Amino acid sequence: MLYRSRLRLWQLLSLLCLIIATSHSQSTLHGTTVVVIQKKDTILVGAESKQHFRAPRSPDAPSARDKAVEKIRLAGNMGFVIGGIYKQWNRSDSLIFDAYKIAEFSCRGNQTIFEKISSFDRNVKRPLERAWKELLNQNPAADLSRYNLDFVAFCFQESKPVVVIHSFRPKPNPGLLMSPITGNQFDPQSTIDTLRFPQPTLHDPAPYTVSSSTVDEAMFASIRSLTRLSSVTYIKKVIQRAISIDSVYNGLPIRILCITPRKMDWIN
Numbered sequence: 001m002l003y004r005s006r007l008r009l010w011q012l013l014s015l016l017c018l019i020i021a022t023s024h025s026q027s028t029l030h031g032t033t034v035v036v037i038q039k040k041d042t043i044l045v046g047a048e049s050k051q052h053f054r055a056p057r058s059p060d061a062p063s064a065r066d067k068a069v070e071k072i073r074l075a076g077n078m079g080f081v082i083g084g085i086y087k088q089w090n091r092s093d094s095l096i097f098d099a100y101k102i103a104e105f106s107c108r109g110n111q112t113i114f115e116k117i118s119s120f121d122r123n124v125k126r127p128l129e130r131a132w133k134e135l136l137n138q139n140p141a142a143d144l145s146r147y148n149l150d151f152v153a154f155c156f157q158e159s160k161p162v163v164v165i166h167s168f169r170p171k172p173n174p175g176l177l178m179s180p181i182t183g184n185q186f187d188p189q190s191t192i193d194t195l196r197f198p199q200p201t202l203h204d205p206a207p208y209t210v211s212s213s214t215v216d217e218a219m220f221a222s223i224r225s226l227t228r229l230s231s232v233t234y235i236k237k238v239i240q241r242a243i244s245i246d247s248v249y250n251g252l253p254i255r256i257l258c259i260t261p262r263k264m265d266w267i268n
Contacts, residue, residue, distance in 0.1 A: 032071055032083040033242040033250050034152060035235045038161050038197050043154050043259040044267075046235035047071040047081055048243060050251030072257050073100065074264060075107035078116060078155035079257060085147040088131035091138060097131035099124060099149060113155045113162055120151060121166060125190050132170055132188030144170040144186040156261040163197040232256060232267060 037044040049068040072081050080103055088097035106120035128149055135142045149168040156162070170186040236254055243250045256267040 032081065032086075033239050034071070034081045034083060035238050036152060036154060036163055036197075037231050037235065038154075038163050039231075040161070041260060042231075043156070043161050043163065044231050044235060044256060045072055045079060045081065045154060045259070046232075046239055046254060046256040048239050048250045049253050049255055050249065066251070068251070068253060070255065072255055073104065075104060075116065076110055077157075078107065078113045078153055079259065079264065080107065080154070081152045083150035083152065085128075085131060085149050088134055090134050096134060097127050099128070099151075102127060103151065107153075113153055113157055113164065117151070117153055117164055117166060121192065124149070124151075124168070128168055128190055129188045132186075136188065144188065145172075154259065156259060159261045161197075161259075165195040167193040167195070169193065 033048045035044075035046045049071060051067050051069045072079060082099045082103060085097075086099040087095065090096050102124045103120055106123045107116040109116075111119075132144055132147065135144065135147060147170070151166045151168070152163070153165075154161075154163045168190045169192075171189040171191050172186055235256055239250075239254050243252070258265045258267050
């Protein structure tokens with residue numbers, strides 16, 4: 001579910017993107033809560049750390065146990081977070097899709113953030129489509145729209161904050177209830193939506209998005225009421241609220257990264 005709104009900069013202090021992409025599968029790792037706040041001289045990124053997973057045929061395997069993982073990753077001159085589907089196993093419990101490994105490979109080196117995003121787009125497309133096909137093999141009635149992939153990249157480039165979100169979504173079948181190929185209302189072919197945060201100003205409205213399968217209108221309204229808080233407190237409150245709603249797929253610790261034109265630091 002996607003909510004969009006516009007607030008003036010003094011209300012929000014920043015641009016906000018909150019991703020809570022949670023769905024359910026026995027062979028898929030998914031579900032991440034991320035808050036990104038962009039100011040003129042700072043980018044703050046917060047994320048919860050829980051990985052919840054049960055393998056289809058290996059309930060005692062290490063991957064079957066909940067654990068804390070680092071969801072905010074650094075790649076040279078930029079950072080990134082992946083929301084939605086990020087790992088997929090087949091029926092034999094073999095890993096066939098790992099979005100974080102693809103991102104780390106694509107974003108190595110010192111290219112610009114846009115070159116790195118383009119590389120990720122090229123490298124992730126076919127593996128993601130194979131992961132969707134495997135989901136349909138395991139469950140032909142699976143709602144592929146619940147297994148989007150959101151790639152959030154952020155950095156300072158030429159002393160300006162840059163935050164870009166690429167959302168990969170399965171291609172719907174217009175005019176058809178079910179695909180003649182898959183028997184599903186979606187084909188496992190990816191389409192990309194792009195959102196780039198504009199530069200903060202004192203006068204222009206600041207757009208932000210909330211993309212979620214669990215956040216409803218009431219929570220969306222309550223999130224907006226928190227904007228009077230300091231940025232770090234705001235991030236913690238929003239993520240704590242997400243954890244209270246869905247503690248199965250969201251959990252502590254909360255990790256916050258502060259990025260400036262000169263350095264990247266973790267906030268305790």
